[in-house]
Amino acid sequence: MAVLDRFLRYVSYDTQSDENSETSPSTEKQLELLKLLEKELKELGITVKVTDHGYVFGTLPSNVGSNVKIAFIAHTDTSPAASGENVKPQIIRYTGGEVKLSDEVVFLEKSFPEINAYVGQDIVFTDGTTLLGADDKAGVAEIMSMLEYFVNNPHIPRPEIKVAFTYDEEVGRGTEHFNVSEFGADFGYTVDGGVIGEISYENFNAASGVLTVKGLSVHPGEAYGKMINAVDAFDYFHSLLPENERPVSTKDHEGFYMIDEVKGDLENLTAKYIIRDHDKEKFQAKKAYFEKCAEETNKKFGVGVASVKVKDSYYNMKEILSEYMHLVKTAENAFKKEGVKPLILPIRGGTDGAHLSFEGLPCPNLSTGGHNFHGRFEYIPVPSLEKMVKVLVDIASSYALWK
Ligand SMILES: [Zn+2]
Structure with missing residues (x-):
């Protein structure tokens, strides 16, 4: 399945989390997408574990006897800041200037000049009434497509690949029940950033x-x-x-x-x-x-x-990650290989990777390729989605023979 089709399927699920809820997950509806992911992982032949709290963990064993267990993590919920119900994505070939999302809503290129980098590309926009959910369903789709690629290409060497899909990240509770030793990876990445090329190993x-x-x-x-x-x-x-x-x-x-x-x-x-x-x-x-x-x-x-x-x-994960700079270097090389300029940016906020890093799972954050998260003008260029899959494949396979 193409990564775009996966992405469009995942954003059709309303998975908005709720900061005023004290239950876990904060909203029951988040579990629906997690159930779908469980099913899709099983269909790919991935070993699945659903934790007591409903996180979905998947494992694809190494095909070259590698000792490395590398992780890729994404969250399934969307921000309470904008509606995530009835998301109607539309794919528009961007030719420059403003984009009419509906009769009432216009995407102004003056307000979001970053879009000029994508002239000539197909871009997934919203219909102007909801957020899109590229944060972080683009990350989920990219990780799933990476797994699918490895399953369909067994001759490509890979380490053991562990994936995790979580909930309630947007309400600051994304790793509340994440048991790092139960998950059992050595190190890895969260795939939850913005513009393609982003690599972050520092947060506040x-x-x-x-x-x-x-x-x-x-x-x-x-x-x-x-x-x-x-x-x-x-x-x-x-x-x-x-x-x-x-x-x-x-x-x-x-x-x-x-x-x-x-x-x-x-x-x-x-x-x-x-x-x-x-x-x-x-x-x-x-x-x-x-x-x-x-x-x-x-x-x-x-x-x-x-x-x-x-x-x-929370604390700056750099304290931990300065000992694991090979993760940053490997990601940089993978982006370069795909013709993408790596952008090493400090996160001006927190990240799930910070908690995970301090608990023993060092995790810098990678781009998803999306822009304008948490709002009606969220978008993601299709080539960015596709390139991110290749970048994740490349990162994982570079650890196959790593000691
Ligand atoms: Zn996110």
Whole structure:
């Protein structure tokens, strides 16, 4: 089956995850696609294991007695940020300029100039009402087609290939039940990135910071020297955080503080922040400064007015992957072989590979070839889908005789 047909089949399943759900999976419907994948893997002759929590693991043994067990991992859910129901993909030969997705929705090339790289190519777009789901069903389709290729070409040497399909990645719970030793791979890749050629082995170190402010309400007419206004104290605290260290003014390897919620009144206020930095030392320094801002606020407003709780969320996988740079090198060579320029980019966020790497399964992230994830203007060029299959085949087979 062509990778495009696989992809179109997978996006017809609504697999949106839900950040407000506490069940696992967060939505029952995610399991439908996983059941299909289980069936398709079995039809290919792959050994399948469905874990207690419903992840689908597949194993294709080595045909050359290789000791290497290499992993490819993708998630089946789509983002809650946009509807994934009734996805109606359309394939349009891109000839430049804007693209009419429907009578109401136009894809503006001015807003998304990256599309200029694909003039003359067939591109899968949405109908302008839903997301497409290339994140990460393109990754799923590419991995499945890679397996199919190896099954149909038994003369191509391969190591043991392990694949995993998970759920709830988009709500930050993608590896919640992932037992790395049960899976049993040595190292591998998540296939969940964007533009073709992307290889990422760095992500943010991440923490959350919650500020709590306790004020003191006094009748405004008699407040002189007595009132402590929690909103003013919050305002002071926030003003101490550097204005040029916000997401809007940082890029590449620059970290930031971001406020994401504030709730409160004169007496009680809480503000939620996230703190991010690729560099471990700068990350520690940012957290320490965040705590110092509370001390400074208390110097001005009174002891015990402001307090903060800082909690680490995840760490930069570079710490682990710097020992496994052969994964990056191998991917670079595979892209070059397909005429694609490798782009080594730091992830400005987290990735399932970060958790997996720290748990003993080193996993950089590779492109899927898609663009504009989580929205109505998501698209993926067909040649990118096809090239990614070749890249995965090439990566896997280069480990066949690896020691
Ligand atoms: Zn994804």
